[in-house]
Amino acid sequence: MVGARSKPVGGAATASGTPTATVIAGAGGHHERRRRTVAGSSSGGSAGAVVAGLTAAAFAVVGFFAYQASAAQDRAEDRTPSASGSPSPGPSESPAKTNEKALPTPSGNGERVVYALERRRVWLVGANEKVRRTYRVGASSVDPKPGSYRVESRSSQVTGSDGVPVENVVRFATVRGTTVGFSAALNGSMPRQDPERQTGGIRERRADGEALWLFATIGTEVVVVP
Template identity: 70%
Template sequence: MARSSGGSAGVVVAGLTAVALAVIAFFAFQASAAQDKAGKPSASQPSSPSPGASGTKKKPSKDEKALPAKSGKGIRVVYALERRRVWLVDKSEKVTRTFKVVPSTVSPPPGAYKVTSRSSHVTGSDGVPIENVVRFANVQGVTIGFSAAVDGSMPKPDGSRKTGGIREKREDGEALWLLATNGTKVVVVR
């Protein structure tokens, strides 16, 4: 009898292992199919999470993620006001990263700027501790720059105050910080 139950247990374990492997293979297939549909994952794709299966968020289209035409040449940061999106472009004209941002209440007019100063950690004009601050313009006495809140938040700015912080996620802020040293071109497009 002991021999018989030992054999049944082995069959059960083998069956469970086969089911587990089938589930893993299914998920691997789904992930592969999703990558094929969206293109190979790379640093040029946004770092923000993909929308969930619930469909509550709209997935950005390829056109929305495409680098705007006439956005300059060479190493640069491109900021599209209407799309609320930033692109980091390397010296070979390759987009190394693109991501959504939350604009400030004061926006720079379209044009070419240069990074004028940077700060690793400061307090923003809205009183929020921020990091990886990259400043590039001054509009109506308000300094405009990219930054990430240390707590990771990206709230909509208070429209009653003039602020110049264009907020990004922390990992996006770090990538921008590494590319945009003093003097780096920042191109603002509509």
């Protein structure tokens, strides 16, 4: 009888009437479903983490390209001159250079030669107040006082007061016995000021001297400004 009761444990009904195999199978199914649920939850969590990581990476890439586009726009705007801004002077014409070439005011009226002592520059001004030519000169050691003068005499070629052969000499003043005038050295040299020697030659380059010679005839006004 003991062996007969132990046998139903493998497949027959127990004393309570519940199939043992069914209970075991049911318990096993319950644990199996639990394992599947846990596995599903674990794999679902891993997939969610992957998706979140990819989403964050995508946002980072989009943000990077948006920043690049914004920076490129800023650089383009910096290179574009504003409508209200004034163009900067070119490399060959600085504001100081432009002002240096500007005709001094006041400097007389009508056709005249203007000589600026401080700037060491000459302007040939036409009757219409248009500057025909302007250029720098080498100053003499004796300067005439600011004022209005007239061309008194001219010489095509002579020896200057510094001993250098010169051409296109245009004289317009005398200071303490020294004649002051414009001239150009035949060798193209510019004078070196020597305070020990009283020289009145305002030295020009040869091309400038030729222009002044043709412009400043006897009686032409020469205005000297500080």
